[in-house]
Amino acid sequence: MKNKWIRRGIRLVKSRFEHIDKESEEKLKKIEAEFPHVLSTSETLKAIIEHHITISRFGDAEFDICNQENLKDPYQRPNDKLSKRLKEILLVREDGFLACIPPFNAPNNNIKNYYGRLSFWELYWLQKYEKIGPLLSVYWG
Template sequence: MKNYLLKFYYKIPVIKDNIVILFNRIIFFILPPPSVKSTDESLNILINNNCSISRFGDGEFYLMNGDSLRFQPFSRELSFRLKEIIKSNHKNHEVFIPNIFEGFEWCTDKSKKYWSRYLDFNRYKIYKRLEKNKEYYDSLVTRLYIDHKDKSMTEKRFGLFKMLWNKQEIIIVEGEQSRLGIGNNLFDNAKSIKRILCPAINAFAKYDQILAEVKKQSKSKLILIALGPTATVLAYDLAVSGYRAIDIGHIDIEYEWFLNKATDKAPVKNKYVGEVPNGTNVQAINDSKYESEIISRIS
């Protein structure tokens, strides 16, 4: 009897998982998916509309549902702000979520496996966070290379992205050791670059200080933010304050993988990559140009 009970006890997590998976698969058939524009439509609005964007990915949804990330502990305030922003309709600000709800024709088998399993456990949780009838754009628009099965459009899409900051004065708000554009030509067509460095871990704990520092900058400058879920909130608050702010995420890492013709996610020398083994073991660099671009360090 004892052995039988123990076997049943150890099967409980599997049974629970199967119930959750079945429930989320049923949701696929009974609830309409959110309206999410394609990668190219999303890139088009970035290039041709003077809008700010906040992007939501799996990490932001985890935080909204009470979980922590490796580099961003759960915060009630952060969770509340994310829930607010994902339903927002502020002028000149758009919300981007992953374009994964109706199929995975665009992505590699590895990426398809990940997103399929993710939706099996989270589809309903995501749906209940969204604003019904709201039109969303694709948050994977900054993920232009590694997960795409067809990579023939990658170079053109990066070229379009570069039009965003062509001859623009830009402020990069990034995690310590992210070093966007260092070692490649991603931002070579910008008029000028200044950087505000923020904590790589738990950046949201310094949110008020980060926001205040960015607001010292002229509203004529383009703000590019690579700071995890903190960037999602920061881009929105800056848009409300009259700035153009782009939650630009992993575009620099994707660009590095593209230049290196990588076939899988891999560490990038001298840059913090939080989603791969050994990607956070980053060495110091001696780059006088990079150092000259730093106008503030928040720690």
């Protein structure tokens, strides 16, 4: 009987997060529409092998460091010099170098239903794209 009530409580809590408001849904659609093209893992590996390129991988932690939103990170304290350098690296457009960023909503390397029906990356971009988007503008157009 106790497990039944626990499962019912979990379903109730999860259902509160199943839907996002229309404004957030529209914002996500806009972000996805303007998000830069991201090579797949296979395409990236092919470029590394065939063209001997150097890569730099950016994930949520690196973006958080760029914007000094890593105050509670136990591994890397906020640092102006590091933030500036990561932004410089992200903006490099040179032959033989590729800054690798996660796709808008990666089919792999992503947690589905992280927040209701939103994946980890959908929630991340929804919350932080206003600050990160300008860093990715070099990849538009």
